[in-house]
Amino acid sequence: MIRTLVTRAGLVLAGTVAATLALAAPAAAHGADAPDGTDYRTEVGTVTPARAGLTVRAVEAGARLELTNTGDQPVEVIGYSGEPYLRVGPDGVYENRSSPATYLNRTLAGDTRIPAEADPAAPPDWRRVDGSTTVRWHDQRALWRESTPPPQVRAAPDREHRVRDWVVPLRVDGEPLEIRGTLDWVPPPDPYTWWVAATLGLLAVGALGLLPAGSTPGGRALAVLGGLLVAGGAAGVTYSVGRELDAGADGPGALLLGLLGGQVWPLLTGLGAIAAGAYALARRPAADFSVALAGACLALFAGVANAAVFARSVAPVLWPPTIARLLVTATLVTGAGALAAGALRLHAAARAARPATPPPLPSAADHGVVVADETDERSANRAP
Template sequence: MIRTALARAGLIAAATCAATLLTAAPAAAHGADAPNGTDYRTRVAGVTPARPDLTVRVIEAGARLELTNHTGRPVEVIGYSGEPYLRVGPDGVFENSHSPATYLNRTLVGDTALPADADPAAPPSWRRIADGTTARWHDQRALWQESTPPAEVRAAPEREHRVRDWTVPLRDGTDPLAIGGTLDWVPPPDAYTWWAVSIVGLLAVGALGLFAAASTAGARALTAVGVLLLVGGAVAVLHPVGRELDAGAQGVGGVAVGLLGGQVWALLTGLGALAAGWYTLARRPAADFVIALAGACLALFAGVANAAVFTRSVAPVPWSPGIARVMVAVVLITGVGATAAGVLRLHAAARAATRTPAPTP
């Protein structure tokens, strides 16, 4: 029995390490270089002059702008040197291969080397990059690209500051338009408070493992752990859905494609926690091992992986940053607490086996 318990504990560690290696690349691929959080809030004021069928919004925590054109006419986004950069219209989305912005905007930091033919004075050379009437791109005019904050932020980082008002020129045929917006510094939250709450919570959940191993209160404590896994799993599923919505996914189909393309492991982690919660409530054999394994995966891939929201004022989700922090705290509390509860139950089972006398022949 002791060997079985130790083998299960070892399997938990091995499975967690393997999952870490498997999930590293896909997780980083979501939204190309979408941030996990930022302290700079980008907002769009609108298009001037207004076009009812031309809409713009901020996605990926401000990392990209999204323009949707339902006017039935092609609209151009103008690059940094006044050259045509993007063309969005009924025939799809095109980029100008001669525009320096085409290359600079491929990464969030704008560090792509320019090819020899990147000449803003050259006639446009349009290359189709997407179907539909929606374009998404990084735009340095709406971002803070310096490694250090502005001087006014350094002088008073505890206050909110307007960094600048920004504009991105457009062209509708021969009519000039402009996207207008603001860029603000928002003071980050107190990360120590959120970590302290998470640690206290996970210790409390882990203590359920002691009760779950006891004969008198074990059933109720095990039920509580199962319910918490269901809650943590549901939150862990909702979080990547929110990230896809914030990245511009449209409808159920768009969210599903985004999840399968860049958030599949985060989604599977949440679904696995839901299955583990059901397994625990059903009093299935080896529930202690399932609790520990599901908790470890939940803590790592849905908790620690998103813990940047504890230190950033803007989160990459369509709800408030405060709600995002609560969600990550719930996942951490559930994940680490469930892992501790499962390991404690394995340890209690091993000790009980040593106290059980061997049957006489």
């Protein structure tokens, strides 16, 4: 039975991965280096002067700026040397291959090699990269790229600091515009508090596996494990959805493609945990194995993979960072706890199914029979 379940799960997983790679490859090209958390808060203030159809916001925990232009005229984003860098309008998104910003902004670290033909003084060489009216890009003016914090942060790391007010220039039909925003340092939380809470929680959930599997309390424990695993899987899926919404997903289609492209493993393990939890609630055969396997995957791919938020003040979701940490904690607690409880129940079931050791065969001495020495027996036979 267990072998059949594993085979079916493997086939489903292989099919899902194949479909993901086939359908979601374009979406994976955006936000590939989105941070799991940061201590620098990037906020967009205003676009001056305001223009109808033009909106700008920070996405991916501030790692990128997103500009949408639904107006009739294209908007140009100006690069670091005053050259045209991006153009967004009714005919799509274009990037200037002569602008050094085109290459520097491809990664969050800004470490892409600039080709020799990239010259900000050269005429723009526009290349169409997308057919939408929205573009997202890393902008070094809105980021802190140094490996060490600013001097004021090093002097007082437990206080919030304004790092800089930043400006990104735009141009519409020769008219200059500006995106104005702020970059702040926000003190990170104490990660030990969250790790201690997660550890105590998973120990409490894992203790459910100590109840005898064949008893009434053991059956109830399996149902409780199933319910907790459903809740943990839902928390993992919710966090994945929050990451894609923060990355700029707009609409169900974009959200689905973003999930399949950037959050496929947390999504699959979250859904798998929900399915395994429902399987345990129904008390199906091999439920203990399903609970342990789903719990391990959930804890690893949706819990540990997002645990950076325990030590970062800005989480890559739309909600307050405390909610993000609670979701990750719930995922870790239910995942690792279900793994421990399922493993304990499997071990107890294996011991119960093991045949009892037969008692040793009784010896002649146990029955009071004395075996004479062979020499004495021969001597007795020779006597008259």
